[in-house]
Amino acid sequence: xxxxxxxxxxxxxxxxxxxxxxxxxxxxxxxxxxxxxxxxxxxxxxxxxxxxxxxxxxxxxxxxxxxxxxxxxxxxxxxxxxxxxxxxxxxxxxxxxxxxxxxxxxxxxxxxxxxxxxxxxxxxxxxxxxxxxxxxxxx
Amino acid sequence: xxxxxxxxxxxxxxxxxxxxxxxxxxxxxxxxxxxxxxxxxxxxxxxxxxxxxxxxxxxxxxxxxxxxxxxxxxxxxxxxxxxxxxxxxxxxxxxxxxxxxxxxxxxxxxxxxxxxxxxxxxxxxxxxxxxxxxxxxxxxxxxxxxxxxxxxxxxxxxxxxxxxxxxxxxxxxxxxxxxxxxxxxxxxxxxxxxxxxxxxxxxxxxxxxxxxxxxxxxxxxxxxxxxxxxxxxxxxxxxxxxxxxxxxxxxxxxxxxxxxxxxxxxxxxxxxxxxxxxxxxxxxxxxxxxxxxxxxxxxxxxxxxxxxxxxxxxxxxxxxxxxxxxxxxxxxxxxxxxxxxxxxxxxxxxxxxxxxxxxxxxxxxxxxxxxxxxxxxxxxxxxxxxxxxxxxxxxxxxxxxxxxxxxxxxxxxxxxxxxxxxxxxxxxxxxxxxxxxxxxxxxxxxxxxxxxxxxxxxxxxxxxxxxxxxxxxxxxxxxxxxxxxxxxxxxxxxxxxxxxxxxxxxxxxxxxxxxxxxxxxxxxxxxxxxxxxxxxxxxxx
Numbered sequence: 001x002x003x004x005x006x007x008x009x010x011x012x013x014x015x016x017x018x019x020x021x022x023x024x025x026x027x028x029x030x031x032x033x034x035x036x037x038x039x040x041x042x043x044x045x046x047x048x049x050x051x052x053x054x055x056x057x058x059x060x061x062x063x064x065x066x067x068x069x070x071x072x073x074x075x076x077x078x079x080x081x082x083x084x085x086x087x088x089x090x091x092x093x094x095x096x097x098x099x100x101x102x103x104x105x106x107x108x109x110x111x112x113x114x115x116x117x118x119x120x121x122x123x124x125x126x127x128x129x130x131x132x133x134x135x136x137x138x139x
Numbered sequence: 140x141x142x143x144x145x146x147x148x149x150x151x152x153x154x155x156x157x158x159x160x161x162x163x164x165x166x167x168x169x170x171x172x173x174x175x176x177x178x179x180x181x182x183x184x185x186x187x188x189x190x191x192x193x194x195x196x197x198x199x200x201x202x203x204x205x206x207x208x209x210x211x212x213x214x215x216x217x218x219x220x221x222x223x224x225x226x227x228x229x230x231x232x233x234x235x236x237x238x239x240x241x242x243x244x245x246x247x248x249x250x251x252x253x254x255x256x257x258x259x260x261x262x263x264x265x266x267x268x269x270x271x272x273x274x275x276x277x278x279x280x281x282x283x284x285x286x287x288x289x290x291x292x293x294x295x296x297x298x299x300x301x302x303x304x305x306x307x308x309x310x311x312x313x314x315x316x317x318x319x320x321x322x323x324x325x326x327x328x329x330x331x332x333x334x335x336x337x338x339x340x341x342x343x344x345x346x347x348x349x350x351x352x353x354x355x356x357x358x359x360x361x362x363x364x365x366x367x368x369x370x371x372x373x374x375x376x377x378x379x380x381x382x383x384x385x386x387x388x389x390x391x392x393x394x395x396x397x398x399x400x401x402x403x404x405x406x407x408x409x410x411x412x413x414x415x416x417x418x419x420x421x422x423x424x425x426x427x428x429x430x431x432x433x434x435x436x437x438x439x440x441x442x443x444x445x446x447x448x449x450x451x452x453x454x455x456x457x458x459x460x461x462x463x464x465x466x467x468x469x470x471x472x473x474x475x476x477x478x479x480x481x482x483x484x485x486x487x488x489x490x491x492x493x494x495x496x497x498x499x500x501x502x503x504x505x506x507x508x509x510x511x512x513x514x515x516x517x518x519x520x521x522x523x524x525x526x527x528x529x530x531x532x533x534x535x536x537x538x539x540x541x542x543x544x545x546x547x548x549x550x551x552x553x554x555x556x557x558x559x560x561x562x563x564x565x566x567x568x569x570x571x572x573x574x575x576x577x578x579x580x581x582x583x584x585x586x587x588x589x590x591x592x593x594x595x596x597x598x599x600x601x602x603x604x605x606x607x608x609x610x611x612x613x614x615x616x617x618x619x620x621x622x623x624x625x626x627x628x629x630x631x632x633x634x635x636x637x638x639x640x641x642x643x644x645x646x647x648x649x650x651x652x653x654x655x656x657x658x659x660x661x662x663x664x665x666x667x668x669x670x671x672x673x674x675x676x677x678x679x680x
Contacts, residue, residue, distance in 0.1 A: 017569075018445055018448075018449065019524070019525070020446070020449035020452075020453075020474060020477075020478055020481075021445070021448055021449045021452060023449070023453075023471075023474060024448075024449040024450075024451075024452025024453045024455075024456065024474075025452050027452070027453065027456035027468065027471055028452050028453075028455045028456040028459065031459070031463070039532075040569070061441075064569055086448075088440070088441040088442075088444035088445050088448065106444075107444040107445065107447070107448040108444050108447035108448040108450070108451045109448065109451065110451070111451055111452065111454075111455030111458075112455075
């Protein structure tokens with residue numbers, strides 16, 4: 001599945017507690033991104049710190065560390081990852097206190113819209129001068 | 140008047156005692172508060188006593204022999220008052236008068252005077268006895284009292300916010316004031332003498348309320364109540380009434396005072412305040428119910444959006460693969476199918492809940508089946524779903540040594556129970572671990588057990604766990620989406636099969652759900668109603 005480590009590919013992290021959404025997004029994006037998945041904020045934080053992530057698709061509602069929790073944890077560490085925040089609840093923006101230069105999309109999302117937003121989040125990240133975030137590094 | 144000789148003759152002091160006239164004279168002379176003196180038939184003063192000296196200011200030697208008109212004011216003398224007094228006394232025996240008199244020093248006082256004509260045995264006028272008291276002080280007090288009563292009467296009459304009136308001992312109205320006129324609508328001349336029960340509504344009169352009020356006031360001194368009263372025009376008003384018994388110095392009942400206030404406005408205000416409060420309460424309850432409903436609908440929407448999202452993702456992936464000339468992954472197709480099933484199950488759960496909500500039970504389509512077969516198939520499906528991805532955290536283990544488990548039941552519904560229990564076990568053990576599904580039988584009952592090592596349930600909440608919409612506090616706190624329907628529907632299905640669903644759990648240490656189904660309990664065409672309800676308990680290990 002996928003082409004891990006392809007040099008030209010940006011690394012996309014999908015953070016969602018639903019296995020089918022993780023699998024679906026991997027199947028959807030594996031031909032243009034190096035897709036890695038995490039099932040909650042804690043796992044995502046480890047991946048970000050260890051592997052370096054270019055952009056993420058982040059679900060808000062998860063057991064253990066949820067989306068807002070992960071964003072706060074990244075803030076504390078001074079790490080900024082371009083992100084598209086997704087939620088199955090309508091009132092997305094109200095649920096995230098820090099803006100982080102985030103993109104938002106509501107579930108169920110249109111696949112092309114999600115991809116456009118991932119692209120936009122990446123551009124924002126590059127405008128802000130950040131390369132891929134690495135453990136304890138950029139920020 | 141008895142002869143002065145007679146009492147002396149019978150006196151125990153006879154013999155050594157002075158003559159009775161002398162005793163009497165000395166007694167009179169020493170009386171300090173009354174001027175007692177004699178006049179000759181023409182009005183000249185013949186004797187004088189201590190009281191006379193005190194009251195009028197003259198010593199005996201200054202006044203004896205003078206005409207008694209010296210005590211009158213010049214106006215009274217000019218009007219012939221002194222002579223008139225003597226004339227009346229001599230013609231009818233006595234004369235009494237109250238009027239102004241003059242002291243030696245010219246100051247005036249109010250005197251109570253009595254003049255008695257003194258005649259000898261032949262009836263000849265010998266003179267007059269005159270007794271004079273200074274009643275200035277008494278007059279002043281009487282006047283003060285009169286003025287005070289007058290002021291009080293005027294005050295009561297002028298009070299317009301209170302009906303203040305008197306009743307005689309039988310309850311007839313004896314006085315009336317402006318407040319009575321204003322509040323009750325009667326003028327004094329219309330109401331004086333009428334019985335006060337005229338102010339009571341007919342039903343209260345029939346119930347004997349007015350008499351009871353007087354009886355209580357007479358017995359206890361005071362009676363107070365709030366109640367409806369009638370105006371002259373028939374309108375009702377809400378009154379505060381105080382009735383007080385009036386008694387004279389001997390304690391005899393002489394009547395009642397009655398004070399009535401119109402408190403209709405106050406009562407209305409209180410009622411309005413009460414109504415407002417209860418409306419507010421109702422509104423808050425409705426808001427709370429709306430809040431719960433909208434939270435529930437929002438959770439339903441969330442639950443439906445999640446499988447839709449993965450469906451969109453899978454379909455999007457297939458479309459791209461096809462557009463790029465690639466082949467469609469069979470695994471994706473299988474998952475797509477599973478997602479449609481998941482979506483369908485959610486819709487079914489919501490529909491089931493609506494049926495239960497409406498008081499209609501779930502209907503079973505009964506057939507002979509092998510419970511072991513149904514459970515194995517369901518476990519296989521879920522094992523693929525949770526264990527199919529790399530890094531899967533859960534392993535579903537089936538402990539099945541029971542052989543075939545024949546029973547009559549609704550296979551689809553029983554699979555729904557197994558699915559629900561496995562899904563719960565997966566969902567509520569976020570750190571992964573084995574999920575153990577066990578089958579057993581004793582020939583009479585088949586037992587299905589689903590055990591996880593997950594977050595468990597707070598013991599106090601266990602009894603409510605299988606209630607519809609109930610969600611344990613540790614899952615609603617920790618962002619586990621869900622509708623609170625699964626277990627309630629499972630219990631309903633199990634009980635419809637004549638079985639029981641039991642939950643054991645320890646917070647932080649996992650949950651075990653056991654389902655006992657009678658091997659022969661359900662027959663086609665009807666089944667025995669469950670004899671025992673499902674049990675939930677917290678096990679202590």
